Amino acid sequence: MTNLTLYRPEDYKKVLEAALLAAPEPLSLAELKKLFDEEFDDETWRTLLDDLKRDWAGRGVELVQLASGWRFQTRPEYQVFLDRLKNEKPPRYSRAVMETLAIIAYRQPVTRGDIEEIRGVAVSPNVLKTLEGRGWIDTVGHRDSPGRPALYATTRKFLDDLGLRSLAELPPLAEIERIIDAQARPTQEAHPAPPLQADESAAIAQPPAQSDAFASADASG
Amino acid sequence: MTNLTLYRPEDYKKVLEAALLAAPEPLSLAELKKLFDEEFDDETWRTLLDDLKRDWAGRGVELVQLASGWRFQTRPEYQVFLDRLKNEKPPRYSRAVMETLAIIAYRQPVTRGDIEEIRGVAVSPNVLKTLEGRGWIDTVGHRDSPGRPALYATTRKFLDDLGLRSLAELPPLAEIERIIDAQARPTQEAHPAPPLQADESAAIAQPPAQSDAFASADASG
Amino acid sequence: MEETQKAGAGGNEGVLPGADSPRKVGAGKTASASPAPHVPKLYGEPLPELPRDLYIPPDALEVILEAFEGPLDLLLYLIRKANINILDIPMAPLTAQYLDYVEAMRRSNLELAADYLLMAAMLLEIKSRMLLPRPTKTDSGEPEDPRAELVRRLMEYERIKLAAARLDALPQAGRDFEWVTVWLADKVGQRQPEVSVHDLQLVWLSLMQKARVRQHHRIRREELSVREHMGIILRKLQGRGYVVFEELFELDGVHSSVAALVVSFLAILELARERLVEIVQSEALAPIYVKSVHDEPHALQA
Numbered sequence: 001m002t003n004l005t006l007y008r009p010e011d012y013k014k015v016l017e018a019a020l021l022a023a024p025e026p027l028s029l030a031e032l033k034k035l036f037d038e039e040f041d042d043e044t045w046r047t048l049l050d051d052l053k054r055d056w057a058g059r060g061v062e063l064v065q066l067a068s069g070w071r072f073q074t075r076p077e078y079q080v081f082l083d084r085l086k087n088e089k090p091p092r093y094s095r096a097v098m099e100t101l102a103i104i105a106y107r108q109p110v111t112r113g114d115i116e117e118i119r120g121v122a123v124s125p126n127v128l129k130t131l132e133g134r135g136w137i138d139t140v141g142h143r144d145s146p147g148r149p150a151l152y153a154t155t156r157k158f159l160d161d162l163g164l165r166s167l168a169e170l171p172p173l174a175e176i177e178r179i180i181d182a183q184a185r186p187t188q189e190a191h192p193a194p195p196l197q198a199d200e201s202a203a204i205a206q207p208p209a210q211s212d213a214f215a216s217a218d219a220s221g
Numbered sequence: 222m223t224n225l226t227l228y229r230p231e232d233y234k235k236v237l238e239a240a241l242l243a244a245p246e247p248l249s250l251a252e253l254k255k256l257f258d259e260e261f262d263d264e265t266w267r268t269l270l271d272d273l274k275r276d277w278a279g280r281g282v283e284l285v286q287l288a289s290g291w292r293f294q295t296r297p298e299y300q301v302f303l304d305r306l307k308n309e310k311p312p313r314y315s316r317a318v319m320e321t322l323a324i325i326a327y328r329q330p331v332t333r334g335d336i337e338e339i340r341g342v343a344v345s346p347n348v349l350k351t352l353e354g355r356g357w358i359d360t361v362g363h364r365d366s367p368g369r370p371a372l373y374a375t376t377r378k379f380l381d382d383l384g385l386r387s388l389a390e391l392p393p394l395a396e397i398e399r400i401i402d403a404q405a406r407p408t409q410e411a412h413p414a415p416p417l418q419a420d421e422s423a424a425i426a427q428p429p430a431q432s433d434a435f436a437s438a439d440a441s442g
Numbered sequence: 443m444e445e446t447q448k449a450g451a452g453g454n455e456g457v458l459p460g461a462d463s464p465r466k467v468g469a470g471k472t473a474s475a476s477p478a479p480h481v482p483k484l485y486g487e488p489l490p491e492l493p494r495d496l497y498i499p500p501d502a503l504e505v506i507l508e509a510f511e512g513p514l515d516l517l518l519y520l521i522r523k524a525n526i527n528i529l530d531i532p533m534a535p536l537t538a539q540y541l542d543y544v545e546a547m548r549r550s551n552l553e554l555a556a557d558y559l560l561m562a563a564m565l566l567e568i569k570s571r572m573l574l575p576r577p578t579k580t581d582s583g584e585p586e587d588p589r590a591e592l593v594r595r596l597m598e599y600e601r602i603k604l605a606a607a608r609l610d611a612l613p614q615a616g617r618d619f620e621w622v623t624v625w626l627a628d629k630v631g632q633r634q635p636e637v638s639v640h641d642l643q644l645v646w647l648s649l650m651q652k653a654r655v656r657q658h659h660r661i662r663r664e665e666l667s668v669r670e671h672m673g674i675i676l677r678k679l680q681g682r683g684y685v686v687f688e689e690l691f692e693l694d695g696v697h698s699s700v701a702a703l704v705v706s707f708l709a710i711l712e713l714a715r716e717r718l719v720e721i722v723q724s725e726a727l728a729p730i731y732v733k734s735v736h737d738e739p740h741a742l743q744a
Contacts, residue, residue: 004298018281018299021624034305060239061622072622076613077225078239082620084255085240090617095511102606118598121512121557161615171608173601243620282624294625312635323646329673361676363736365717374673383639388670392643
């Protein structure tokens with residue numbers, strides 16, 4: 001095996017590209033720094049990575065920065081072709097699974113009881129098992145209440161698999177959030193009557209679009 | 222999600238590239254043909270694949286054809302960098318190998334007898350074979366003494382692998398030797414000679430069987 | 443997933459089957475449910491009339507029931523469908539409509555209706571409290587609306603439902619894109635030990651210490667570049683017999699500095715001193731030849 005010597009920025013970029021293409025997990029900057037003997041500062045690394053990202057612009061694969069580091073992934077537009085190579089399509093998660101995931105993602109850490117309280121129905125153990133099996137949630141502790149129920153939170157893999165760099169990048173909760181924040185917050189403290197004016201409720205009384213999203217999602221599953 | 226339409230050969234190549242980069246197994250031609258609605262003949266496919274292969278020439282990853290199909294893989298020359306990302310500890314040479322290498326590096330050209338004289342023990346042929354196999358030492362002549370023993374010296378590859386331009390760049394020792402001279406005597410008792418019989422038998426030490434000198438080298442490196 | 447849904451519909455968890463697990467309500471039971479009296483019954487008590495806004499044809503019932511995730515989901519559906527202001531829910535018609543559905547579900551599958559029955563009880567309680575004079579809170583002076591808790595829960599559930607849809611719309615690894623992982627080269631052999639200059643230095647130092655103790659004399663460190671050139675020159679001589687002296691000097695390479703020439707010269711002298719090379723000159727000013735001593739006696743190169 002001949003020995004490879006790195007001279008130009010191009011040479012370093014090739015090593016970086018090969019490492020990112022071959023890595024089974026996203027690579028953090030700290031890990032990437034192990035690649036070279038030379039110690040580049042963060043700005044140089046940023047330039048190198050941005051440059052590599054640009055090299056891949058307009059292709060079927062892109063370099064993305066995720067919660068746990070950098071990784072190459074195929075662009076969603078290409079999935080329709082890649083799906084043709086698969087023997088079975090990946091399952092779409094049921095509404096029970098997605099709602100449980102949403103509660104854990106937005107309200108974490110939560111117990112199973114919290115999830116049941118919000119959804120108004122018992123949570124099947126299989127729903128939690130599905131999410132744990134995917135590596136998207138795990139137990140981060142136990143609440144100090146009778147039965148010491150497990151507290152669930154989302155994982156890095158959840159963020160990675162959904163292309164998020166942090167929980168702050170979760171889609172913001174709907175506009176009803178604002179209305180509730182502005183008007184229903186006192187409800188949580190003193191439980192007064194919610195304001196009943198018709199005009200204020202109009203914003204949320206519009207037929208929401210979310211049912212459509214689910215209808216189509218369910219139909220394809 | 223926008224729908225992707227393929228017009229130019231470039232577009233097809235992008236899909237092909239994305240599929241091959243993301244595939245968990247090598248893709249046979251029959252599988253690759255599933256990617257597109259259009260039915261290209263084998264010659265067109267060959268051209269497409271050869272073209273893609275050429276696009277990747279000179280990079281850290283190459284497109285190769287195996288018995289089971291086509292796949293992207295890293296080039297062997299890049300392995301030395303990719304290895305650095307692995308968490309497992311790299312194998313280490315035994316004390317016998319390292320001492321022999323140090324003697325050849327600092328005192329070349331030397332005979333086996335010279336090495337034995339400095340080390341105070343017989344040198345196993347395996348030790349020299351290990352270093353020759355790595356391409357770090359070779360025979361540069363024979364001394365005109367009884368038995369005409371081979372003279373060993375380090376090679377160009379040894380310098381390359383250690384990142385040296387010439388032997389003159391080996392760290393000078395005078396300064397450190399003086400310091401050690403002043404402090405060595407009490408240390409000497411604390412560090413008895415390692416069991417050399419066992420040491421000689423294996424050229425590459427297993428991780429647990431590391432000597433003190435190596436542990437300290439490891440910790441500081 | 444398949445298992446999850448089956449088990450989820452299995453019964454004792456009280457989860458309605460998801461819309462994507464078409465678990466049809468038994469045909470026989472549906473048949474008995476469909477021709478149910480046009481006037482719905484509430485725990486055996488016939489309801490006087492169906493609220494017009496909330497009316498859903500009985501044959502749509504089966505389809506709709508399967509789509510609900512629970513009582514909150516069903517209530518939200520009824521509210522949104524009737525375009526009711528969630529902050530001012532008319533409890534009487536909503537409760538009636540809800541109970542109508544629950545009754546149909548009870549007939550379809552008693553076991554699954556537990557959560558729904560709990561909600562039915564809650565709705566009936568709120569409805570009855572609405573009829574009573576409201577207790578006035580001492581601190582705020584505002585009367586407490588019996589619907590407040592229900593509204594809070596409905597809105598929280600709706601937010602989560604919406605959030606779940608948005609999460610589901612995000613590109614998902616394995617579904618909407620793939621991770622790229624190329625193979626490592628097959629030819630990569632066993633990982634070779636890495637040796638640093640520092641390792642070498644430490645080993646040499648410890649050797650020197652040991653040697654000093656053992657031999658009571660110091661091994662002199664020689665000029666490295668001379669030793670290096672001794673090796674270079676021996677390599678040049680290898681198998682070539684007598685070589686012209688000048689050929690051993692690189693006059694146009696990277697080593698062609700004056701210092702390098704001197705070092706090469708010293709290396710040749712050292713090699714001669716250690717009797718590793720033989721230097722011959724037939725007469726003064728004639729070419730000088732150098733030969734590695736172990737080399738087979740080749741013909742003198744002219």
